Amino acid sequence: MLYGLHKRRVYSLCLRMTGNTAEAEDLTQEAFLQLYRKIATFRGESAFSTWLHRLAVNVVLMHLRKKGLPEVSLDEALEPQQEDGPKKDIGARDNVLAGSIDRVNLERAIESLPPGYRIIFVLHDIEGYEHNEIAEMMGCSIGNSKSQLHKARMKLRDLLKISRAEKAVRR
Amino acid sequence: MTCAEFQRVLPYIIDTGGNAEQEQHLRECAVCSDLVQDLRYIADQAKLLVPMEDPSPRVWEGLQKSLEREGLVKAAPARRPLLGAPAHGWQWAVAVAALVILAIASFLLHRPEAAPLSMATGSQSQPTATDQDDQQVLQAVATLPPDVRSTYEQGLKDVNAYISDARRSVDQDPNDPDAREFLMQAYEQKAMLYQMATHSGE
Numbered sequence: 001m002l003y004g005l006h007k008r009r010v011y012s013l014c015l016r017m018t019g020n021t022a023e024a025e026d027l028t029q030e031a032f033l034q035l036y037r038k039i040a041t042f043r044g045e046s047a048f049s050t051w052l053h054r055l056a057v058n059v060v061l062m063h064l065r066k067k068g069l070p071e072v073s074l075d076e077a078l079e080p081q082q083e084d085g086p087k088k089d090i091g092a093r094d095n096v097l098a099g100s101i102d103r104v105n106l107e108r109a110i111e112s113l114p115p116g117y118r119i120i121f122v123l124h125d126i127e128g129y130e131h132n133e134i135a136e137m138m139g140c141s142i143g144n145s146k147s148q149l150h151k152a153r154m155k156l157r158d159l160l161k162i163s164r165a166e167k168a169v170r171r
Numbered sequence: 172m173t174c175a176e177f178q179r180v181l182p183y184i185i186d187t188g189g190n191a192e193q194e195q196h197l198r199e200c201a202v203c204s205d206l207v208q209d210l211r212y213i214a215d216q217a218k219l220l221v222p223m224e225d226p227s228p229r230v231w232e233g234l235q236k237s238l239e240r241e242g243l244v245k246a247a248p249a250r251r252p253l254l255g256a257p258a259h260g261w262q263w264a265v266a267v268a269a270l271v272i273l274a275i276a277s278f279l280l281h282r283p284e285a286a287p288l289s290m291a292t293g294s295q296s297q298p299t300a301t302d303q304d305d306q307q308v309l310q311a312v313a314t315l316p317p318d319v320r321s322t323y324e325q326g327l328k329d330v331n332a333y334i335s336d337a338r339r340s341v342d343q344d345p346n347d348p349d350a351r352e353f354l355m356q357a358y359e360q361k362a363m364l365y366q367m368a369t370h371s372g373e
Contacts (some may be wrong), residue, residue: 002230003234004367005322005367007225007226007230008222008223008225008229008360009222010366011222011224011225011226011230012222012223012224015224023228024226025226025230028226028230028235029226029230029237029254030236032234033234033237033238036238036239036243037243047318048318049322068199071235076254078358080218084197091230095215096205096209097208097209097212098209098212100206101212101213101216102221102335102339102340102343103220103333103336103337103340103353104336104340104347104349104353105224105340105352106213106216106217106220106354107220110217125213125214125217125218126217126218126220128218143183145181146183146186147182149182150181150182150185150210151182153210153213153214154210156213157206157209157210157213160213166355167343167344
């Protein structure tokens with residue numbers, strides 16, 4: 001029953017964070033195994049789903065650390081790279097994205113993100129963790145978490161605009 | 172304040188708001204304003220993403236074996252067929268509805284590519300599974316604990332929204348195989364929700 005109710009959310013989390021189906025399945029299995037081992041320690045301080053969710057996130061992060069989690073450089077946060085220069089478009093403004101993207105394209109774009117950006121984006125914007133929580137989980141500063149999230153969103157913006165332009169050409 | 176200065180601090184103020192100078196630049200600069208609007212829109216859309224895919228059956232099989240090996244659960248008895256003789260007529264109806272949903276999804280996805288799925292132009296078309304079927308599911312779980320019941324209620328809302336969204340994607344681009352795959356997954360998700368509700372009432 002527990003597995004049936006929660007497997008989809010746990011698996012989706014693992015898949016979005018790793019970008020790999022086989023890894024995500026292994027991690028889902030590990031997360032539920034830990035759930036069954038630790039269920040007796042659940043004291044009800046939070047909703048059960050929240051507790052399970054946090055457990056799954058920790059399982060994924062531990063796995064990624066063993067693999068060599070993409071390092072978040074402190075220097076990177078303080079000195080913006082060239083690609084992060086001001087987006088001052090000369091000439092006509094681009095149409096804003098509002099109302100023009102759908103979940104299919106957004107999921108595709110998220111899959112395309114570099115792993116470091118994708119992890120933070122998934123944790124913050126999809127799963128709802130705060131920057132202080134992410135910083136603690138990832139072993140980075142809150143400033144780094146915000147910087148990486150911003151870069152993830154900027155990259156998604158570019159990918160979604162390209163996707164929208166390609167669709168317009170196909171029509 | 173220049174755009175470069177504004178965009179340098181944007182990561183740290185976008186979710187919390189900036190000081191007076193930064194807010195003024197945002198009001199006066201169309202480029203930075205569009206940028207912020209886009210980034211916030213992406214964040215808002217991300218919050219609406221629902222879990223999409225199920226793990227393969229091997230995950231459950233592996234988990235069961237591990238749990239039995241560690242003595243955390245007893246070996247499971249032989250399972251009766253998924254649609255085994257239900258005790259109540261409504262359970263049969265809900266199970267049939269699940270199969271009907273899958274059949275409809277399969278039909279819709281294998282129709283000629285050019286045919287759009289929407290029945291009405293410009294409207295968010297609902298899945299062909301009726302509200303009555305959704306109501307039957309909710310009745311099936313009415314006697315369960317409140318947190319489990321609300322999980323089903325929220326699950327139905329999420330999956331119906333997902334089906335609408337996926338259908339819109341297919342309508343916009345009927346030749347997109349990913350969009351059609353997503354729509355099929357959305358219907359499968361709803362069918363599984365129906366099946367779980369059927370068995371939860373036993």
